[in-house]
Amino acid sequence: MHIRELDPSGSPLDYYGYELRRAREAAGLTQQALGSIVFCTGSLIGQIETTVRVPTREFSERVDxxxxxxxTFSRLVGLVLRSQLPSWFQPYAELEVRATNIATFQAQVVYGLLQTPEYARAVLEAGWADQLDDQVAARIDRQRILRREKPPMVWVVLDEVVLHRPFGNRAVMLQQLTHLLNLQERREVRVQVLPLGVGHHPATAGSFNLLRFENDPDVVYSENYDRGYMTANSDVVRDCSHRYDHLQAAALSVEDSAALIARVREERYAEQPGPDGSAVA
Structure with a gap:
């Protein structure tokens, strides 16, 4: 059997595959034998060792x-998953991990940290993402910062159109809006909706994020189709902070936003009874 030789310095994924093969062979196990132990096929072990497939956190924990x-592999997999993000987005993802406060205005889609896997897949697919499974895994892995002992404070202002624009099918949107409502129960996450009736607002240029840190300058982030733009310029940060203040003031309260999300969920995406009383989509 031909064995692909990996350069462990080539990328985090190459390093992971190289180390997995080295550790497996040192333990005297075939790919099939290791697969049996960690509840997967020997073929999957081979695909990960040759970087055809990207490992998951669950897989890494079982291998360890x-x-x-x-x-070792549980620690390394975070770098591997982050490396699957678009190269222009990776610098932002690295700062996102360190932020103590995240404030974001989203005009088109739910913020990545609040997306369900199914919604994330639909969004990425609509954007013609390559290696869709890996992209979804990388995006969802970013959400680990919300589950750590000291998570960042996350303020999200969503344009109401985000609730009405369907990505995926009804079930995907129903699950996503339910997830937003469930997140409202967490004190470190606050979601507000900018209603459609607010026609004049200071963020017509599009979505943007504000990151704040313990000991570093604040950063503003925005993006277009093929690149992200980050700056710590104090004038830009001050301007965007003022714009965000105005957005929050114009948006519904957290409580009224939750009520609106619940209403849109039921009216647009919940199953409706048919003429005979049976549920229909």
Missing amino acids: AALGTDG
Whole structure:
């Protein structure tokens, strides 16, 4: 069998595959044997070792347990998943992990940290993303910062059109809006909706994010089709902060926003009874 030789310095994914093969062979296990231990096929082990497939966190935790590698692969998989993000987005993702406060205005889609896997897939597919499974995994992995011991404070202002624009089918949107409502129960996440009736607002140029840090300058982030733009310029940060203040003032309160999300969910995406009383989409 031909074995592809990897350069472990080529990328985090190459390094992961190289180290997985090295650790497996050191343990005297075939791909099939390791697969049996970690509840997957030997073929999947081979695909990960040759960078055809991207490992998941669950897979990495099982490999660490099986090979006694003391969390090596569980630590490495974060770098691997982040490397699957578009190269122009990776610098932002690295700052997002360190932020203590995140404020975002989203004019088109739900903010990535609040997306469900199914909604994320539909959004990425609409944007013609390559390697869709890996892109979805990388986006969802960013959400780990919300589950850490000291998560950032996340303020989200969504244009109401985000609630009405369907990505995927009704079930996908129903699940996504339900997820937004469930997030309202967490004190570190606040979601407000800018209603359609607010025709004049200071963010007509589009979506943007404000990141604040413990000891570093604030950063503003925005993006277009093929690149992200970040700046710590104090004038730009001050201007965007003022714009965000106006957006929050014009948006519905957190409580009224939740009520609107619930109403749109039921009216647009919930199953409706048919003429005979049966549920129809």
